[in-house]
Amino acid sequence: MTRSISSSAAAISAILVLASCSRADDISPNVLVAVPDSVSLSSLHEQLPIHRMTGSPAATRLEEARGLAISECMGRLGYAYAPVAPTGPSDWLPPFGLERIDNRSGIQAEEPVEEPRNKAFGNALYGNPDRIITVSREGISVSRPAEGCMAEVEKSLLGTSRETWIGLNIQLWQAQAKAxxxxxDDTQMKAANQAWSACVHREGIIASDPQELERRIQRKVDNGDIQTAVTDVHCKKTTRYLVIAYGRLAHFQRKELDRRPGVERRWLALRDRQIINSR
Structure with missing residues (x-):
């Protein structure tokens, strides 16, 4: 199985909270549904050890520097290249579905459509498509260009540790996925799902967990789905679903990292080395 993983690790992860027992239809869809008490969404996200690594300001700065270096390399070859903006906290897709409803028309912006490029542009960026490096860890293989501006920049940042970096990212991805x-199978999560399911059922919605409901609304709230989304978020609040879910996911992420001794330490060390080399 081959998967593409970004150089700052495939960040996959987490989500939300909950409060009293008023009916969900009493909540206006145009009003932000806030997290109750003193618990913030960011504090829930920060419980996740892998999110603290891949979603940190340091990781974002590295991605910005990497993109700028690739753009400069392409410019020297006569091509305009706009680097992809790093994923920030506001772009992060939480693993437990919607966390809040605000007055924006949509929940997730459409992916930008990339302009078609000619073969020469692709060769400048990725090099000869027959020249690649492939790293395999835990049943997953990831290939990266061996030539071109992307490879040149990664070599300048990582030196001889490029394959090590790719392998560490694969292991982080696997730790997140397995967590x-x-x-x-977690007893506390089963209870949380049952409480949330009973809450949305009182509003006429049948779903066993937030992921099942999210697959229906697909993160895009139109006029037909807005009340469903409001009910989802309201029930997460009233059952404190996200507090439980994030706590349990953080627990299992830590266990998965502990099963991979040295991965966290080595990943952070290589990230910091790249930041220094990018200056």
Whole structure:
């Protein structure tokens, strides 16, 4: 199985909270549904050890520097290249579905459409498509260009540790994925899902967990789905679903990292080395 993972690790992860027992239809869809008490969404996200690594300001700065270096390399070859903006906290897709409803028309912006490029542009960026490096860890293989501006910049940042960096990112991805999978057998998460499901059922919605409901509304709230989304978020608040879910996911992420001794330490060390080399 081959997957593409970004150089700052595939960040996959987490989500939300909950409060009293008023009916969901009493909540206006145009009003921000805030997190109750003193618990903030950011504090819930920050519980996740892998999110603290891949979603940190340092990781964002590295991605910005990497994109700028690739753009400069392409410019020297006569091509205009706009680097992809790093994923920030506001762009992060939480693993437990919607966390809040605000007065924006949509929940997730459409992916930008990339302009078609000619073969020469692709060769400048990625090099000869037959020249790649492939790293395999834990049943997953990731390939990266061996030539071109992307490879040149990664070599300048990582030196001889490029394959090590790719391998560490694969292991982080696997740790995140397996931690999330372990939630399905967790007693506390089963109880949280049952409480949330009973809450939305009182509003006429049948779903066993937020992921099932999210697949229906697909993160895009139109006029037909807005009340469903409001009910989802309201029930997460009233059952404190996200507090439980984030806590359990953080617990399992830590266990998965502990099963991979040295991955966290080595990943952070290589990230910091790249930041220094990018200056």
């Amino acid at each position: 999330f999978q372990r939630l399905s």
